[in-house]
Amino acid sequence: MQRRGGISFDRTDKNALYIRMLGDVRTRSKPDLGRERRRSSFPDIDYKTFEECDDSPRSNLRSYTHRWKRRRRWLNLSLQTVSLLDEAYSGQARHLLTTVTDWDFDIFMLDKLTNGRSLFHLSIHLFQHHNLIQTFNLDIVKLTQFLSLVEENYNNNPYHNALHAADVTQAMHCFLRERKLGARLTPLEVLSAVVAAITHDLDHPGVNQEFLRKTGNYLATLYNNHSVLEHHHWRGCVALLRTTGLLNHLSLQERQDFECQIQSLILATDISRQNEFVTSFKQYLDKGDLTLHLPASRHFTLQIALKCADVSNPCRTWKVSRRWSERVTDEFHNQGDQERKLKVDIANSCDRYRDTISRIQTGFIQFIVEPLFVQWERFSPTRLARHMINHLRVNKQRWNGALATELAEAEAAAAAVAFAESQPEDVEMSGQAAMDPPGYRQAPPPGNDPLPTSPGVESETSSSHRTNSQSDDDPTTFAEVSGSGDIRFEEPGPSNNIPGHSASHSGQWDGTKLCNHIPFVRSPLDTYRAAMTIISLHDAPSTEDILTSIQLDRSDVFHSKLKSLNGPVLSAIVNSSGPTLSARLVDVGSPPVEVLKDGGCARVNGTVGSVCYNGSSRTTDLHSGHSASPTARTVSSQECSKPDDVTAKLDPKADDKLHHGSCATSRNNGTHDRIATWLQNAPFPPSCNGGSTHPGCVQGKLSRWTDISEAGFEGNIPKAHIAYSSTISHEQLNSTLPIGATSCRKNSDDSCRSEDVKMDTDSSADDEQEPIQH
Numbered sequence: 202m203q204r205r206g207g208i209s210f211d212r213t214d215k216n217a218l219y220i221r222m223l224g225d226v227r228t229r230s231k232p233d234l235g236r237e238r239r240r241s242s243f244p245d246i247d248y249k250t251f252e253e254c255d256d257s258p259r260s261n262l263r264s265y266t267h268r269w270k271r272r273r274r275w276l277n278l279s280l281q282t283v284s285l286l287d288e289a290y291s292g293q294a295r296h297l298l299t300t301v302t303d304w305d306f307d308i309f310m311l312d313k314l315t316n317g318r319s320l321f322h323l324s325i326h327l328f329q330h331h332n333l334i335q336t337f338n339l340d341i342v343k344l345t346q347f348l349s350l351v352e353e354n355y356n357n358n359p360y361h362n363a364l365h366a367a368d369v370t371q372a373m374h375c376f377l378r379e380r381k382l383g384a385r386l387t388p389l390e391v392l393s394a395v396v397a398a399i400t401h402d403l404d405h406p407g408v409n410q411e412f413l414r415k416t417g418n419y420l421a422t423l424y425n426n427h428s429v430l431e432h433h434h435w436r437g438c439v440a441l442l443r444t445t446g447l448l449n450h451l452s453l454q455e456r457q458d459f460e461c462q463i464q465s466l467i468l469a470t471d472i473s474r475q476n477e478f479v480t481s482f483k484q485y486l487d488k489g490d491l492t493l494h495l496p497a498s499r500h501f502t503l504q505i506a507l508k509c510a511d512v513s514n515p516c517r518t519w520k521v522s523r524r525w526s527e528r529v530t531d532e533f534h535n536q537g538d539q540e541r542k543l544k545v546d547i548a549n550s551c552d553r554y555r556d557t558i559s560r561i562q563t564g565f566i567q568f569i570v571e572p573l574f575v576q577w578e579r580f581s582p583t584r585l586a587r588h589m590i591n592h593l594r595v596n597k598q599r600w601n602g603a604l605a606t607e608l609a610e611a612e613a614a615a616a617a618v619a620f621a622e623s624q625p626e627d628v629e630m631s632g633q634a635a636m637d638p639p640g641y642r643q644a645p646p647p648g649n650d651p652l653p654t655s656p657g658v659e660s661e662t663s664s665s666h667r668t669n670s671q672s673d674d675d676p677t678t679f680a681e682v683s684g685s686g687d688i689r690f691e692e693p694g695p696s697n698n699i700p701g702h703s704a705s706h707s708g709q710w711d712g713t714k715l716c717n718h719i720p721f722v723r724s725p726l727d728t729y730r731a732a733m734t735i736i737s738l739h740d741a742p743s744t745e746d747i748l749t750s751i752q753l754d755r756s757d758v759f760h761s762k763l764k765s766l767n768g769p770v771l772s773a774i775v776n777s778s779g780p781t782l783s784a785r786l787v788d789v790g791s792p793p794v795e796v797l798k799d800g801g802c803a804r805v806n807g808t809v810g811s812v813c814y815n816g817s818s819r820t821t822d823l824h825s826g827h828s829a830s831p832t833a834r835t836v837s838s839q840e841c842s843k844p845d846d847v848t849a850k851l852d853p854k855a856d857d858k859l860h861h862g863s864c865a866t867s868r869n870n871g872t873h874d875r876i877a878t879w880l881q882n883a884p885f886p887p888s889c890n891g892g893s894t895h896p897g898c899v900q901g902k903l904s905r906w907t908d909i910s911e912a913g914f915e916g917n918i919p920k921a922h923i924a925y926s927s928t929i930s931h932e933q934l935n936s937t938l939p940i941g942a943t944s945c946r947k948n949s950d951d952s953c954r955s956e957d958v959k960m961d962t963d964s965s966a967d968d969e970q971e972p973i974q975h
């Protein structure tokens with residue numbers, strides 16, 4: 202073989218010159234490769250060279266016969282050897298395969314060197330490496346057929362393709378080599394682990410189970426919406442095993458046992474069962490119960506190992522890991538595009554206008570990968586485990602940085618748009634100057650390598666999404682990017698004061714108006730939320746908080762977003778430095794059942810996430826014995842006069858203090874339940890002056906009560922809306938509050954009283970006194 206740059210001359214004969222160009226290699230992972238093409242059993246490139254180079258003048262028939270003979274000769278030649286690597290690259294690929302036990306093994310390179318057949322060659326190599334061919338007396342032709350068919354039956358999805366299977370198989374191999382696990386496994390367990398890894402995503406359609414369900418796909422019906430894809434992958438594996446007769450020489454019982462093992466391993470990769478497995482794994486480790494001399498323990502560990510392998514791409518080197526992230530994002534977005542077209546709900550992580558690569562990665566790492574690998578390291582605290590975790594942490598940091606930059610840019614863009622739109626029409630501005638408000642500087646990118654951008658991802662706040670226009674009296678906002686990268690909003694100039702907005706609040710401005718600049722505001726409730734978010738920017742403790750706030754105010758998306766986050770529950774936070782609201786996700790460990798309303802609190806799996814004060818989210822463990830309903834806290838009657846003595850109870854016997862900002866319930870005159878949000882140190886509007894002149898405001902502290910019969914519960918989550926802001930005039934506030942919320946309203950004597958928005962006429966009597974009962 203001769204080599205010239207990217208072109209290698211494989212061999213010559215009378216009629217043809219076999220040329221391979223590295224840049225022209227078709228990989229099966231390319232999405233544009235037709236499905237028919239993948240049905241061919243041998244490398245596409247070889248067909249191509251046969252067909253294209255053989256151009257000697259012959260009749261069609263002769264030409265066909267000649268090509269067929271040549272092809273058959275080649276096929277025979279190939280089948281004689283275990284490896285089908287073509288001559289040009291076999292040396293390099295073989296050399297690369299000698300490092301297959303290294304975690305930093307580059308599967309993309311192997312794919313290139315094997316002309317897109319990494320799964321096949323890797324598998325053959327591993328069968329030899331683990332001595333499976335000899336141990337199980339496997340027929341090499343059947344094995345070759347089996348592995349070829351497996352590879353062919355992976356589709357050319359961006360992510361779920363044969364290359365992903367190869368990647369997972371290589372990871373699985375690394376785990377099998379770990380002393381603790383590998384030394385205990387029987388050959389049959391090794392065989393099942395390798396076969397399960399190779400086939401675990403067989404014939405993956407590139408969309409998730411939910412998509413199949415929504416679109417009425419027969420697979421969803423066939424498997425009753427239960428681990429639909431995984432059942433399909435397993436069935437495919439069994440079909441290929443039986444078609445090729447690879448294990449026909451084993452007894453029926455052995456074959457059935459083997460198929461069951463594979464089933465259980467593949468079904469464990471259902472990502473919706475992640476928590477279930479991580480929790481059990483953790484419990485086993487806590488109790489020191491994972492005794493690998495028991496077959497059941499070994500099997501469970503193999504399930505975990507396969508799960509780790511399946512989501513291990515964020516634990517690879519940044520260079521490799523990033524490529525997987527791009528691919529998976531690509532696939533998700535393709536699904537979202539289809540869903541948009543079909544006018545069905547766009548699945549979590551699948552909206553290219555909302556779910557950017559860095560958002561997807563940060564969530565995936567935080568909620569899926571890290572919890573699992575942390576436990577894996579406990580189980581097998583080896584160099585490999587540490588190495589993987591190190592990569593994971595580095596990658597996590599990079600995606601976090603990318604996310605912060607991305608969102609800061611989106612925010613800056615929104616501010617720029619707001620500014621541009623606030624300019625009188627006759628003022629001519631051009632180019633960037635038109636978009637840069639005074640005082641605005643572009644955020645410097647964080648120091649790292651350039652990060653990938655997701656193809657087609659648009660800024661969430663790009664002007665094309667805007668639906669609201671700005672009125673003449675809108676305040677001007679000025680964004681400034683501080684040295685730390687945080688965004689701060691400067692105060693608007695005096696000329697931008699809003700009618701009805703107290704001058705003494707010059708440090709704040711009208712969020713209600715400002716939110717008109719937010720393109721996704723659609724309803725009064727959205728307006729209210731957007732206002733709260735924008736206001737919060739003033740004191741938001743970090744860019745992350747700001748960004749989360751913004752994210753939340755995409756109220757058209759946040760419900761599904763929350764559900765997608767697989768753990769966080771939405772809560773709201775009152776910043777310590779002012780009467781401002783921002784929103785934050787509170788991680789409470791497992792999928793939220795409900796979207797938490799502002800001021801609410803929620804319990805998920807024994808953890809309470811509640812509205813918090815002091816700028817930090819709070820989750821509280823529910824100790825056993827405490828109430829089944831942590832959302833119903835009881836506040837003592839001293840609350841109004843001695844706020845610090847307020848006691849909150851998770852149940853009538855408990856004696857916990859009510860956390861600032863957490864929810865409380867009370868009985869009003871023994872007649873109806875009320876719910877309140879407790880906030881400490883929240884200044885009043887100047888007109889209120891705090892004090893006890895009205896029940897809602899106590900010594901500069903605020904407690905708002907909402908009639909539960911009005912606000913009600915959603916599930917077991919009380920709907921207590923935070924309805925106070927000194928930055929919004931009372932009139933504006935009341936016009937934008939959601940039904941059932943409570944507001945602070947001016948009395949004729951300039952004090953304030955709490956009112957339910959819907960209860961203007963009858964609430965005053967109730968509010969004069971708050972007899973609170975336990």
Ligand SMILES: Nc1ncnc2c1ncn2[C@@H]1O[C@@H]2COP(=O)(O)O[C@H]2[C@H]1O
Nearest residue numbers: 470472511512514525526529561562565
């Ligand atoms: N880097 C990644 N980012 C986001 N999701 C991922 C990533 N890698 C794997 N996944 C998801 O995790 C799932 C694990 O099971 P699947 O391979 O069926 O499908 C996978 C993807 O949906």
Ligand SMILES: [Zn+2]
Nearest residue numbers: 369401402511
């Ligand atoms: Zn997979």
